[in-house]
Amino acid sequence: MRDTMRKGSAPWAFLLAVVCVLPLQAVNADENRYEPVPKSEGMQTVYIADVENRGGRTYLKVDSIEWYEGEAANEAFREHEQDPDVTEAPDGYYIVNDAEDWHTYELAPDADIHMQFYNRTGDWTEAVAVWDEKIDAPAFVSLFTPDDEEIMEGFPYHVTVENGKIVKLVQQFIP
Known part of the structure; x- marks a missing residue:
C-alpha cells in the first residue's frame, strides 16, 4: 500500500529535483497554464503499478487513490x-491512499492519452512540461522502460474506464 503523501525512492526524488529546477517559462509556457483535470463520469485517479502486454493487448494494473x-x-x-x-x-x-484498491484494465488501442511531463529525449534533465500533450497508446507504453518505469509509476493518472477498458488517460502534473 502506498502511504498518504506518497513517500518516494531515489528515482522519485530525482523527478522532484528535475521538476523543481525547471525554468518558470517551461512550467507556464505561453498561454498554456496548469488547469485541474475536470471530473467526469467513469473517471478515477490511480497510480499505475504495472504495464503488461498479453495477446497483443496492453493491460494496466492500477491502484485507486x-x-x-x-x-x-x-x-x-x-x-x-x-x-x-x-x-x-x-x-x-x-x-490519500488509505487502502489498496487494485484493478486491471485493458488500455484501449485508440485511448485518448494526455501527458504533462515525461522523458522525451532519454535525459530527464531535459524534460519540460508540455500541457496536455496528446500521445498514442504505443508511445505511452514505451515510456515504461526499466530505467523510467518507477518514475512514470510515481505520477497519478486520471483514467476513464468504459466497458472495462481505459478510453482516456490524463497524467496529473505534480508541482
Whole structure:
C-alpha cells in the first residue's frame, strides 16, 4: 500500500529535483497554464503499478487513490495529518491512499492519452512540461522502460474506464 503523501525512492526524488529546477517559462509556457483535470463520469485517479502486454493487448494494473487540490487538499491534509505546525497541504495538492484498491484494465488501442511531463529525449534533465500533450497508446507504453518505469509509476493518472477498458488517460502534473 502506498502511504498518504506518497513517500518516494531515489528515482522519485530525482523527478522532484528535475521538476523543481525547471525554468518558470517551461512550467507556464505561453498561454498554456496548469488547469485541474475536470471530473467526469467513469473517471478515477490511480497510480499505475504495472504495464503488461498479453495477446497483443496492453493491460494496466492500477491502484485507486484520492487526489485533492486547493482548499479540498488542505481539508484532507488536516484530517489525515493532524499536525498543529503544518495546516495546509504542501504545494497545493494532497494524495490519500488509505487502502489498496487494485484493478486491471485493458488500455484501449485508440485511448485518448494526455501527458504533462515525461522523458522525451532519454535525459530527464531535459524534460519540460508540455500541457496536455496528446500521445498514442504505443508511445505511452514505451515510456515504461526499466530505467523510467518507477518514475512514470510515481505520477497519478486520471483514467476513464468504459466497458472495462481505459478510453482516456490524463497524467496529473505534480508541482
